[in-house]
Amino acid sequence: MSLTLFHSPLSPFVRKVVVLLHETGQIDRVTLQGAHLSPVAPSAEVNRDNPAGKIPALRLEDGSVLHDSRVILDYLDHQHAGPPLIPREGAARWRALTLASLADAILDATVLLRYESALRPEDKRWDAWQAGQREKIQRTLDYLESAAIDELASRFDIAAIGAACALGYLDLRLADFAWRERYPRLAHWYAQAQQRPSMRASAPPA
Numbered sequence: 001m002s003l004t005l006f007h008s009p010l011s012p013f014v015r016k017v018v019v020l021l022h023e024t025g026q027i028d029r030v031t032l033q034g035a036h037l038s039p040v041a042p043s044a045e046v047n048r049d050n051p052a053g054k055i056p057a058l059r060l061e062d063g064s065v066l067h068d069s070r071v072i073l074d075y076l077d078h079q080h081a082g083p084p085l086i087p088r089e090g091a092a093r094w095r096a097l098t099l100a101s102l103a104d105a106i107l108d109a110t111v112l113l114r115y116e117s118a119l120r121p122e123d124k125r126w127d128a129w130q131a132g133q134r135e136k137i138q139r140t141l142d143y144l145e146s147a148a149i150d151e152l153a154s155r156f157d158i159a160a161i162g163a164a165c166a167l168g169y170l171d172l173r174l175a176d177f178a179w180r181e182r183y184p185r186l187a188h189w190y191a192q193a194q195q196r197p198s199m200r201a202s203a204p205p206a
C-alpha cells in the first residue's frame with residue numbers, strides 16, 4: 001500500500017511536498033489524489049481527513065493522516081536514508097525552519113490575494129487589506145534577498161524548497177509584482193533552482 005497525497009498541481013503548499021519527495025527519491029511511494037477546493041467550495045473528502053479543509057494532507061499506510069505541509073515535510077524527511085533536508089538539531093535547524101516559515105508567509109499572503117481576486121465578490125474587496133498582503137510579500141522578499149540568499153544558495157534544503165515554491169507561485173498568481181526586477185539575487189538563484197528535476201516535475205501547468 002502506498003501513501004496518498006491530496007494534491008492539486010496549482011497548490012504551492014502541495015508543491016513543496018512533491019519537490020521534497022523528488023529530492024529524497026520517494027515520489028514512487030505516493031499516490032496523488034486530486035482535490036479541487038477553496039474556502040467557499042470545500043471538498044467533503046478532504047474535510048474528512050483534515051478538518052481544516054486544506055491541502056496538502058497525507059494519508060499514511062495505517063490510515064492516519066498528516067497535515068499541514070510543514071508536518072508532512074518533517075515526516076517525509078525522516079523517511080529516507082539520504083542527508084536530511086531539515087537539519088535535525090541545533091541552530092541550523094531553527095534557522096532553516098524559520099526561513100521555511102518566511103517562504104510560507106509569502107505563500108499565505110499570495111493565496112489570500114488570489115482568493116480575494118478570484119473568489120470574493122468585487123464590491124466586497126478591500127484595497128488596504130490587499131496592500132497589507134503585498135507589503136508582507138515585499139518585506140519577506142527584502143529579507144531573503146539581503147540576509148538569506150547565501151544560505152538558500154548553499155544547499156537545496158527545506159528553506160530553499162520553500163523559497164523556490166514561493167517564487168514560482170508569485171510567477172503564477174502575482175505576475176504584476178515583477179519580483180525579478182526588484183530582487184536580482186533571488187532571480188539569479190531561482191533561474192537555477194527552477195531547472196532542478198524536482199522543480200520541473202512539479203511545475204504548475206502553463
Ligand SMILES: N[C@@H](CCC(=O)N[C@@H](CS)C(=O)NCC(=O)O)C(=O)O
Pocket residue numbers: 010011012013014037038039040042052053054055056068069070111
Ligand atoms: N498552512 C497550510 C496551508 C495550506 C493551504 O492554504 N492550502 C490551500 C491550497 S494552496 C487550501 O487548501 N485552501 C483551501 C481552503 O483554505 O479552504 C499548509 O502549510 O499546508
